[in-house]
Amino acid sequence: xxxxxxxxxxxxxxxxxxxxxxxxxxxxxxxxxxxxxxxxxxxxxxxxxxxxxxxxxxxxxxxxxxxxxxxxxxxxxxxxxxxxxxxxxxxxxxxxxxxxxxxxxxxxxxxxxxxxxxxxxxxxxxxxxxxxxxxxxxxxxxxxxxxxxxxxxxxxxxxxxxxxxxxxxxxxxxxxxxxxxxxxxxxxxxxxxxxxxxxxxxxxxxxxxxxxxxxxxxxxxxxxxxxxxxxxxxxxxxxxxxxxxxxxxxxxxxxxxxxxxxxxxxxxxxxxxxxxxxxxxxxxxxxxxxxxx
Amino acid sequence: xxxxxxxxxxxxxxxxxxxxxxxxxxxxxxxxxxxxxxxxxxxxxxxxxxxxxxxxxxxxxxxxxxxxxxxxxxxxxxxxxxxxxxxxxxxxxxxxxxxxxxxxxxxxxxxxxxxxxxxxxxxxxxxxxxxxxxxxxxxxxxxxxxxxxxxxxxxxxxxxxxxxxxxxxxxxxxxxxxxxxxxxxxxxxxxxxxxxxxxxxxxxxxxxxxxxxxxxxxxxxxxxxxxxxxxxxxxxxxxxxxxxxxxxxxxxxxxxxxxxxxxxxx
Ligand SMILES: Nc1ncnc2c1ncn2[C@@H]1O[C@H](COP(=O)(O)OP(=O)(O)O)[C@@H](O)[C@H]1O
Ligand SMILES: [Mg+2]
Numbered sequence: 001x002x003x004x005x006x007x008x009x010x011x012x013x014x015x016x017x018x019x020x021x022x023x024x025x026x027x028x029x030x031x032x033x034x035x036x037x038x039x040x041x042x043x044x045x046x047x048x049x050x051x052x053x054x055x056x057x058x059x060x061x062x063x064x065x066x067x068x069x070x071x072x073x074x075x076x077x078x079x080x081x082x083x084x085x086x087x088x089x090x091x092x093x094x095x096x097x098x099x100x101x102x103x104x105x106x107x108x109x110x111x112x113x114x115x116x117x118x119x120x121x122x123x124x125x126x127x128x129x130x131x132x133x134x135x136x137x138x139x140x141x142x143x144x145x146x147x148x149x150x151x152x153x154x155x156x157x158x159x160x161x162x163x164x165x166x167x168x169x170x171x172x173x174x175x176x177x178x179x180x181x182x183x184x185x186x187x188x189x190x191x192x193x194x195x196x197x198x199x200x201x202x203x204x205x206x207x208x209x210x211x212x213x214x215x216x217x218x219x220x221x222x223x224x225x226x227x228x229x230x231x232x233x234x235x236x237x238x239x240x241x242x243x244x245x246x247x248x249x250x251x252x253x254x255x256x257x258x259x260x261x262x263x264x265x266x267x268x269x270x271x272x273x274x275x276x277x278x279x280x281x282x283x284x285x286x287x288x289x290x291x292x293x
Numbered sequence: 294x295x296x297x298x299x300x301x302x303x304x305x306x307x308x309x310x311x312x313x314x315x316x317x318x319x320x321x322x323x324x325x326x327x328x329x330x331x332x333x334x335x336x337x338x339x340x341x342x343x344x345x346x347x348x349x350x351x352x353x354x355x356x357x358x359x360x361x362x363x364x365x366x367x368x369x370x371x372x373x374x375x376x377x378x379x380x381x382x383x384x385x386x387x388x389x390x391x392x393x394x395x396x397x398x399x400x401x402x403x404x405x406x407x408x409x410x411x412x413x414x415x416x417x418x419x420x421x422x423x424x425x426x427x428x429x430x431x432x433x434x435x436x437x438x439x440x441x442x443x444x445x446x447x448x449x450x451x452x453x454x455x456x457x458x459x460x461x462x463x464x465x466x467x468x469x470x471x472x473x474x475x476x477x478x479x480x481x482x483x484x485x486x487x488x489x490x491x492x493x494x495x496x497x498x499x500x501x502x503x504x505x506x507x508x509x510x511x512x513x514x515x516x517x518x519x520x521x522x523x524x525x526x527x528x529x530x531x532x533x534x535x536x537x538x539x540x541x542x543x544x545x546x547x548x549x550x551x552x553x554x555x556x557x558x559x
Contacts, residue, residue: 017306056472079478082477089476095499111477
């Protein structure tokens with residue numbers, strides 16, 4: 001499923017003293033099966049942008065095509081779109097409301113018109129995928145721990161079996177371990193379900209490891225769009241808008257400035273380890289060669 | 294969306310009226326409201342109109358914002374006008390079946406409508422040019438004397454300022470939760486009354502939980518800063534009258550005197 005945004009503008013509270021242009025001429029295309037990171041400083045318009053993807057917010061001007069159809073046509077089936085594009089809001093645990101976890105996760109599928117049995121089946125599948133134990137099903141969602149609540153809320157959207165999964169800052173307010181768990185879970189979902197994933201974050205660290213493509217937003221416009229390597233090459237521009245390239249990229253650049261021959265475009269810890277290992281191996285062979293002489 | 298209907302509806306602008314002391318604005322509004330009830334003929338209303346127009350002009354708030362408040366009372370306005378129009382006895386000028394319009398009725402309906410409209414516009418000027426915080430500060434000071442008769446003035450002002458502070462937050466929260474549940478396929482619009490009431494559960498439960506959480510956090514934060522109610526509490530920015538406030542009181546006094554004079558002489 002492809003989503004195409006053309007010259008999208010969005011203005012909050014238009015015509016009042018609090019008027020605020022949150023999106024400025026955004027043109028984007030999200031292709032089928034992509035894993036995209038949407039990055040930007042707080043207030044850059046990330047949340048506003050993703051709320052357009054399932055029609056929750058209607059653009060002030062511009063067009064949005066899903067599989068070639070303009071969703072702003074009056075005949076467009078918005079409910080169908082909401083089922084296809086699953087949106088997990090920031091702090092999704094604040095939307096839990098049912099008496100137990102299983103029922104809460106069933107809410108989405110039931111709204112799609114599934115029977116109780118079908119909904120329950122999907123809910124169980126989604127809960128298993130996010131790693132929530134069967135003995136939690138009957139618990140009140142408010143009794144779960146912070147990380148569990150968040151995973152249950154994500155399951156609530158997953159159970160609708162969307163073709164595109166959009167998550168707004170899913171790691172906000174979690175400890176490092178919870179963060180890794182959620183990020184690992186998302187990248188596993190991308191691999192296993194083969195769905196398009198849009199991961200919103202203000203942290204490069206979060207997305208660099210996982211995504212194939214990074215879109216950088218600044219003041220409501222798309223500033224950069226490309227693979228992590230392409231985007232991180234613009235480190236000065238990123239710093240100017242309050243973003244940073246990953247720590248490990250800084251490290252490798254620092255080494256290279258000291259005259260150590262390592263690649264400068266490393267973006268993940270894994271890559272850095274490979275690179276340093278390669279370097280050490282070469283040293284070793286060089287050293288042996290020198291001894292041999 | 295929901296955030297557009299903020300209560301208190303302060304309109305930020307750089308004007309003399311914005312800078313005036315909130316006490317003056319509260320008392321001024323009160324005087325204006327009283328003066329409306331003093332007027333009985335067109336000269337009085339003319340004076341009130343001139344005064345109101347002058348204040349609106351000086352406030353630099355676009356006039357259409359003043360009219361927003363009128364939407365809420367349109368029904369009351371209509372009922373008042375219709376009642377006065379048909380019920381007041383006097384010289385009949387138009388008659389149809391049981392309906393009878395009199396000259397006195399016509400003029401009374403007109404005056405009542407103007408009175409109501411000015412009432413709303415007058416108070417809108419105050420809320421539009423004063424931040425909610427200033428407003429409660431001013432209220433606390435103006436009501437201060439009531440402390441003598443054991444009215445918990447400080448507590449009332451605190452409750453009011455907290456409420457005003459939280460209304461936009463809760464509206465925003467409602468907006469967010471509504472969107473989140475809509476994304477999960479919830480439908481808040483269609484269906485009959487019972488279905489609609491049921492569809493509110495996914496909105497209201499999280500909203501209440503969030504309101505209680507916020508209230509709890511706020512109580513803890515206040516306690517952590519040793520809040521113990523009003524006794525012995527001083528202000529970081531105490532309200533102090535400046536020259537322009539005295540000038541404001543002078544203008545107000547002249548206006549009130551003129552209104553009383555018009556009333557007595559006519
Ligand atoms: N409901 C709203 N009403 C008015 N302005 C808003 C609203 N939501 C967001 N904004 C404004 O729009 C801009 C973009 O916000 P947002 O999309 O939430 O950014 P991000 O998610 O990147 O932090 C910000 O300046 C914000 O203040
Ligand atoms: Mg956001």
